[in-house]
Amino acid sequence: MPRAPYAADPAHSRGREFAQELGGMRGPRTAFQRDRDRIVHSIAFRRLAGKTQVFIAPDGDHFRVRLTHSLEVAQIGRVIARALGLDEDLTEALCLAHDIGHPPFGHSGEKALDAALTARGGFDHNAQCVRALMRLDSPYCGFPGLNLSWEVLEGLAKHNGPVAEPGWALAELDAAFPLDLGRWPSLEAQVAALADDIAYDNHDIDDGLRAGFLSLDDLLTLDMVADRWRAIERGHPGAPREALLRELVRGQIGAMVTDLLETSRANLAGACSAEDVRGAGRALAALSPAMAAEERRLKAFLYERLYYHPEQLATAERAHGVIARLYAAYHQQPDLMNPGWHQRLPEDEPARSRHIADFIAGMTDRYAMQRYGEIFGQVPAGLSNV
Numbered sequence: 001m002p003r004a005p006y007a008a009d010p011a012h013s014r015g016r017e018f019a020q021e022l023g024g025m026r027g028p029r030t031a032f033q034r035d036r037d038r039i040v041h042s043i044a045f046r047r048l049a050g051k052t053q054v055f056i057a058p059d060g061d062h063f064r065v066r067l068t069h070s071l072e073v074a075q076i077g078r079v080i081a082r083a084l085g086l087d088e089d090l091t092e093a094l095c096l097a098h099d100i101g102h103p104p105f106g107h108s109g110e111k112a113l114d115a116a117l118t119a120r121g122g123f124d125h126n127a128q129c130v131r132a133l134m135r136l137d138s139p140y141c142g143f144p145g146l147n148l149s150w151e152v153l154e155g156l157a158k159h160n161g162p163v164a165e166p167g168w169a170l171a172e173l174d175a176a177f178p179l180d181l182g183r184w185p186s187l188e189a190q191v192a193a194l195a196d197d198i199a200y201d202n203h204d205i206d207d208g209l210r211a212g213f214l215s216l217d218d219l220l221t222l223d224m225v226a227d228r229w230r231a232i233e234r235g236h237p238g239a240p241r242e243a244l245l246r247e248l249v250r251g252q253i254g255a256m257v258t259d260l261l262e263t264s265r266a267n268l269a270g271a272c273s274a275e276d277v278r279g280a281g282r283a284l285a286a287l288s289p290a291m292a293a294e295e296r297r298l299k300a301f302l303y304e305r306l307y308y309h310p311e312q313l314a315t316a317e318r319a320h321g322v323i324a325r326l327y328a329a330y331h332q333q334p335d336l337m338n339p340g341w342h343q344r345l346p347e348d349e350p351a352r353s354r355h356i357a358d359f360i361a362g363m364t365d366r367y368a369m370q371r372y373g374e375i376f377g378q379v380p381a382g383l384s385n386v
Contacts, residue, residue, distance in 0.1 A: 050364025
């Protein structure tokens with residue numbers, strides 16, 4: 001499909017923080033293709049294979065982790081981008097990288113680090129994502145970070161919308177390489193945010209059913225789900241229940257994507273450039289009001305029945321304790337950190353505490369449990385509930 005006039009154009013990127021000579025020796029790629037490849041080849045991206053999505057340290061091979069979730073988000077994002085005539089490579093880069101800032105144990109780990117850094121500016125996984133890509137994951141000679149294009153960093157910083165009051169991490173990065181935080185991001189970034197919602201809303205149903213935390217009877221209290229389930233039963237009489245459940249999840253995703261495309265096309269009438277998108281004062285990639293209301297009901301259901309399930313909360317509390325105690329141990333005895341991290345430890349606050357948080361945030365679930373066991377003798381029982 002031809003590039004739409006409101007799509008981001010890699011040939012007119014606002015550039016990179018550090019100037020680079022990008023010759024043809026590494027292949028004829030656009031700026032956004034290079035960015036996507038840098039993300040995929042980064043250590044930070046690979047670590048997503050060992051980080052919690054919904055279930056902490058799952059024993060089963062069939063449950064999603066941050067990496068598989070990110071790949072599914074990228075698949076949905078590319079479909080939407082292609083249909084709208086957007087830059088697929090920029091969309092994919094944003095989808096693949098959006099969760100890189102998550103610490104081990106997901107939101108439990110994030111809450112523990114945020115509490116530990118209360119007097120040092122706090123911790124936010126979205127800002128940590130940009131920090132990791134701009135400063136921490138540094139495989140190149142001559143500059144820190146991956147030196148990604150402005151459009152990728154802008155989209156990661158504000159894919160959920162303008163940032164009126166950035167925390168310390170994002171404020172520092174914005175001061176070094178201004179990301180226009182007060183305006184709406186590109187349409188590619190807006191699509192990436194919606195692809196994330198569509199993916200986890202529906203794939204978390206899949207994992208919740210598989211783990212036994214959700215039941216079909218519970219799901220059928222949601223009108224949108226019930227209507228689709230009845231249609232699937234009529235269309236596939238005699239099919240195995242497991243196959244029908246997978247069909248339900250696929251159907252939910254398809255319905256949301258179709259609605260998003262119809263609504264976004266209507267919103268984009270009259271938009272002639274990427275700057276028109278940024279200056280619109282609202283998100284132009286969107287679900288219809290009716291579908292958005294259904295999505296909010298689905299999300300509320302998942303919080304009540306899955307994310308806040310008593311077993312989930314108990315496991316999350318244990319995981320919170322692991323991260324809190326690791327932070328305290330490294331703060332009291334910094335030589336417990338890896339030698340490289342210990343050698344680079346700043347003397348002054350708040351940089352010292354933030355450096356320790358950076359070290360912990362980069363850990364996988366497994367590595368955090370390993371280090372906890374080495375320091376405290378054993379890992380708390382019950383850190384995996386599936």
